[in-house]
Amino acid sequence: MIQYKAPLKDINFLINDVFNFQNHYQHIPGGSDATPEMVDAILGEAARFSEEVLAPLYQSGDEGCVWNNGEVTTPKGFKEAYQQYMEGGWQGMSAPVEYGGQGLPLSLGVIKSEMIGTANWVWGMYPGLSMGAMNTIYMHGTEEQKQTFLLPLTEGRWMGTMCLTEPQCGTDLGQVKTKAEPNGDGSYNLTGTKIFISSGEHDLTDQIVHIVLARLPDAPKGTKGISLFIVPKYHVNADGSLGERNAVSCGSIEEKMGIHGSSTCVMNFDGAKGFLIGPEHKGLMCMFTFMNTARIGTSIQGVGTAELSFQNALPYARDRRSMRSLSGTKSPDQVADALIVHPDVRRMLLTQKAIAEGGRAMLYHAARLADHMMAAHSKGDSAGYEAYDDKLGFLTPILKAFLTELGYEAANHGVQIYGGHGFIKEWGMEQIIRDAQISKLYEGTTGVQALDLLGRKILLGKMKSFNEFRAEMKEFIKTHKNTREMKPLIRQLKRAMFQWRIGTFRIALKAAKNRDMVGAASVDYLMYSGYIIMAFFWARMADAAYSGIKAGNGDTDFYKAKIQTAQFYYDRLLPRAKAHGKMMLKDPKSLMQMKDEHFSF
Numbered sequence: 001m002i003q004y005k006a007p008l009k010d011i012n013f014l015i016n017d018v019f020n021f022q023n024h025y026q027h028i029p030g031g032s033d034a035t036p037e038m039v040d041a042i043l044g045e046a047a048r049f050s051e052e053v054l055a056p057l058y059q060s061g062d063e064g065c066v067w068n069n070g071e072v073t074t075p076k077g078f079k080e081a082y083q084q085y086m087e088g089g090w091q092g093m094s095a096p097v098e099y100g101g102q103g104l105p106l107s108l109g110v111i112k113s114e115m116i117g118t119a120n121w122v123w124g125m126y127p128g129l130s131m132g133a134m135n136t137i138y139m140h141g142t143e144e145q146k147q148t149f150l151l152p153l154t155e156g157r158w159m160g161t162m163c164l165t166e167p168q169c170g171t172d173l174g175q176v177k178t179k180a181e182p183n184g185d186g187s188y189n190l191t192g193t194k195i196f197i198s199s200g201e202h203d204l205t206d207q208i209v210h211i212v213l214a215r216l217p218d219a220p221k222g223t224k225g226i227s228l229f230i231v232p233k234y235h236v237n238a239d240g241s242l243g244e245r246n247a248v249s250c251g252s253i254e255e256k257m258g259i260h261g262s263s264t265c266v267m268n269f270d271g272a273k274g275f276l277i278g279p280e281h282k283g284l285m286c287m288f289t290f291m292n293t294a295r296i297g298t299s300i301q302g303v304g305t306a307e308l309s310f311q312n313a314l315p316y317a318r319d320r321r322s323m324r325s326l327s328g329t330k331s332p333d334q335v336a337d338a339l340i341v342h343p344d345v346r347r348m349l350l351t352q353k354a355i356a357e358g359g360r361a362m363l364y365h366a367a368r369l370a371d372h373m374m375a376a377h378s379k380g381d382s383a384g385y386e387a388y389d390d391k392l393g394f395l396t397p398i399l400k401a402f403l404t405e406l407g408y409e410a411a412n413h414g415v416q417i418y419g420g421h422g423f424i425k426e427w428g429m430e431q432i433i434r435d436a437q438i439s440k441l442y443e444g445t446t447g448v449q450a451l452d453l454l455g456r457k458i459l460l461g462k463m464k465s466f467n468e469f470r471a472e473m474k475e476f477i478k479t480h481k482n483t484r485e486m487k488p489l490i491r492q493l494k495r496a497m498f499q500w501r502i503g504t505f506r507i508a509l510k511a512a513k514n515r516d517m518v519g520a521a522s523v524d525y526l527m528y529s530g531y532i533i534m535a536f537f538w539a540r541m542a543d544a545a546y547s548g549i550k551a552g553n554g555d556t557d558f559y560k561a562k563i564q565t566a567q568f569y570y571d572r573l574l575p576r577a578k579a580h581g582k583m584m585l586k587d588p589k590s591l592m593q594m595k596d597e598h599f600s601f
Contacts (some may be wrong), residue, residue, distance in 0.1 A: 129161055180227060215268075326343075373388035412433060
């Protein structure tokens, strides 16, 4: 059976030793309430809820949702778990106080979501989608819309969805056909079909608030003609109570490879009453608030997948006996040595550990940026908001794609460590793989994220955010280049950073002559960037661990393990960047020269 234990020691190492969240919190609104005692209490309770309530529902939830005549029933125990979640006030923890939230830093919400998502990603998708709806309404809604919809969403009494995809279009939202006809009273009637709508229908809450892309009459073609609408499942009365059922219904739920406990719905809007959110024809811009929230959330799945697979592979590798160690018998009183003594098993375990802990550091860094971004928004500092939005925007596609690709790799290692037992459903390791596969697809595939990074953030952005991130790396390298313990890592990091800059310039020059270069290089470039960025954070963690040992703080063995994992990353995982670096610079000719009709079988 799959087990989960919240990695509180590692979480506290990051927020205290590496990122100094307490100092960070003194400079953002609401941060003063996040005292060490408050943070410890929140993390402890989130850990308890994740371990005791959600983790036991992970495998049983694989039985899936049930659709019956438009109604969807979630797996046994999901509704009761959500009731506990709502009563605990978890949904509004980082939401604004004026709309029913607790006003705590967004980064604390990310840490909470990581624990929930690792324990039971499928269950966590339900409140996770609501977070995106809440952010979208908060950033772009009118005050009336905030009072009507944001308060109950923050309290968790209602849930939200994101309705983008249609049968004829996924990533290319310029093909959206759903229509929105004005009623003359400020409302609109929406007609169309949306597919792949996570949490589109369920039994966890009575009300579901759909955030929907649609076109107004005579709207411009393409993405410039898309608007955004709030469409509730039930009409809302003037006193906030629920009225009659709106003309939106669930036509079916999808039979999927994984995440069976998440209702993935076909949603039919048959003249459903909705309300414009944001300016006309600027729906895609507003929806990016939701999409970026979801992409950060999906990066949590990459970290959680690696963590969960590692936590369950490690005890198996310690207990399972197979063969003798090549360097000599380790357990002469046993019939064979444990799996963990074999170098290749250790390679897989250390890869899982390095991905989970390195990815967590990348995620928490992004969470700090989000804190600053939301602080600037609350102060009305548009320049500050845009500056932090750019910084976060540069990292978002890397977090989403790189971490989910590596999380899926870690899940495969977990099955490999179990051998044949990993392929058997009762152990649960194969479910982690099935559930992780979608993380590389939704909110934009790896290829789409890579185009966003290289095409929009690097080339169209003229490398601004790229150079800003490199400046952070350069400052760290400069500060630590003469530190004896850090020299081996700093030397490699400095070389990688220099090559990253040169490689980026070379792609830009090649792309100026051949636009196919962008598409041909993008995925390798994203993975290349991801390995270098993770190396930076592993260097920071190693430095914090060395400092902890010198100061005599905490668990020396924990710090040593952190340093040794950093050394493993630099020896065994960072070299992968070189292969990606070579491939991303290759001419796209070998990709494009074959005629379409010659793709035959």
